[in-house]
Amino acid sequence: MTTTRAGVRAGLPRQRGVPSPAEDPPPIPDSGGAPAWKKRINSHELFVHDSIDSLGFDWERVANPGIAPRFPRKIYLPQTTEDVVAAVREAKSLGEQLRVRSKGHSSNDLVVTDGGSVLLTEKLNGILEVDRAGMTATIQAGAVSAQIDDHLSEMGLGLPVIGDHNHITAGGFASVGGISPASHRFGLFVDTIERLQYVTWDGELVTCSREENAADFHKVLCGLGRHGVMATITVRLIDIDKYTTVLKNHQTHYWDVATFIDGAAQAIRNPGEALYERGVWIDFPRGDGGSFGLGQFSAYHPTEQTTYARLRDRVAYDALHGLGYVGGRLPAPLDQALKYVGMTGVVFSPAYATVKNVEFFTDKVLDSTVGDPTRMFIVLAPLDRFEELFRETYDLMRRYRAERDCFTFISVYVKGITSEYLATEGRGKQFCELMFFQGMSAGGMDEQALEDLVTELDDICIAHHGFRYMHTKTSKDPARRAEVDPNAYWTRMAEQQSAAAAKEEIVGA
Incomplete structure (x- = not known):
């Protein structure tokens, strides 16, 4: 085991092969000799995270490429927990309000500031400890989840x-929840976190877990950085070989939306032996003002690890990843056409896939910055509301397209989620995700139209006792935001506990 300069400052050794701030990321393991480009495809070639220019933008730039930048005046670039404490205390002494930023995936005005100060977690990126016996890893909040997973592999x-995809950091994921095709088994990313350290906006370092300071622990998760800066996170691990384990895709195709809703609902509620699952419905406009749609649901099951299965996986994904690689490198009309070919490839998914190909499938085939600008809207709701919720939200999107000409294609990705974190105020643990991934028409959605849409979407969500994924656009109305924010309950509980403790202290004195 080696110790780098950053590891010494943090008081913890880094694992061998984990980068110090001056080193390159660890190499991605060789999954059968495939060229490096097949494992490093960027899902948004025209949006470069690691540049000074990117600091003026968030994910809104993908939906609105002409948006003006909002550049910060000061950047804090901590490498250790002590650096975070020092930065927060300095900002407080100067009367500055810090924005916390990892890679800028938010599109809800969370990580940009015009002329303000930003704490950038880019170099807070180490894997501090892997505890094989306890099946946990302790990581710094700015570590990219894909690179963590590659080291663990x-x-x-x-x-x-x-x-x-390969730009989501542990802290960013923990600040919003975190969803994957395995969420029906493991929940949100925050459901897999055991402990964390964070720095309050007063500059105090707090250690908390599910047992220790549990109120602080739950209020920081999904907190969007409101309560402080996450410094380190301890997360549960599983035994798995993601690069070589092949799964069989049990998929069903649908040609009308009503049948898709019924089929997806049944698959999500009864996953059986499916280790990973996702569904998608895509609605394309027609020239006559109508539309046509198609969909599928994929449930990935264990299968015999044969040469045939591995070959099917490799051939199919080499082709699809080739599409993803070429996207963004061709003339615009060809890029647009390739994007639609890629969407067809998502609907007609390969019959066999490694776990890693399942986890990264869509983002390695479809580039969000190619073709039509795109925007995401994500809803989380109790699973027993799936059918009604799908119909109402889907009808909302189609109505806005018909009346305001703001969307081109409409796609809805659906997953199941089993989450303790979301199971509040009488909700059970069984949830569903509806992720709308929309093509945006040129000039079809100004700020007022967007606010109108997300207000209606929030109201549907509230009516179904659901939540929004808060890094996608929500209404600006504080009352609505509080109702759709999964963190609001835990913050309220923490405040009540703190008030009760203070009252008890006064009475005791």
């Missing part, structure tokens, strides 16, 4: 829930 381990 060398030990036959993996993250149960991982972001779907």
Whole structure:
């Protein structure tokens, strides 16, 4: 085991092969000799995270490429927990309000500031400890989940829930929830976190877990950075070989939306032996003002690890990943056409896939910055509301397209989620995700139209006792936001506990 300069400052050794701030990321393991480009495809070639220019933008730039930048005036670049404490205390002494930013995936005005100060977690990126006996890993909040998983793969381990491309950090994922095709088994990413350290906005370092300071623990998760800066996270691990384990895709195709809703609902409620699952319905406009749609649901089951299965996986995904690689490198009309070919490839998914190909499938085939600008809207709701929720939200999107000409294609990705974190105020643990991934028409959605849409979407969500995924656009109305925010309950509980403790202290004195 080696110790780097950053590891010494943090008081913890880094694992061998884990980068110090001055080193390159660990190499991605060789999954059968495939060229490196097949494992490093960027799902948004025209949006570069690691550049000074990117600091003026968030994910809104993908939906609105002409948006003006909002550049910060000051950047804090901590490498250790002590650096975070120092930065927060300095900002407080100067009367500055810090925004916390990892890679800028939010599109809800969370990580950009015009002329303000940003704490960038780019170099807070180490894997501090892997506890094989306890099946946990302790990582810094700015570590990219894909790189963590690649390092763990060398030990036959993996993250149960991982972001779907190679720029999602552990802290960013924990600040919003974190969903994957395995969420029907493992829940949100926050459901897999055991302990964390964070720095309050007063500059105090707090250690908390499910047992220790549990109120602080739950209010920081999904907290969008409101309560402080996450510094380290300890997350559960699973035994798995994601790069070589092949699964069989039991998929069903649908040609009308009513049949898709019924079929997806049944699959989500009864996953059986499915280790990973997802469904998608895509609605394309027609020239006559109508539309046509098609959909599928994929449930990935264990299968015999044969040469045939591995070959089917490799041939199919080489072709699909080739589409993803070429996207963004061709003239615009060809890029647009390739995007639709890629969407067809998502609907007609390969029959066999490695676990890693399942986890990264969509983002390695479809580039969000190619073709029509795209926007996401994500809803989480109790599973027993799935059918009604799908119909109402889907009808809402189609109505906005018909009346305001704001969307081109409409796609809805659906998954099941079993989450303790979401199971509040009488909700059970069984949830569903509806992720709308929309093509945006040129000039079809101004700020007012967007606010109108998300207000109606929030109201549907509230009516079904659901939540929004808060890094996608929500209404600006504080009352609505509080109702759809999964963190609001835990913050309220923490405040009540703190008030009760203060009252008890006064009475005791």
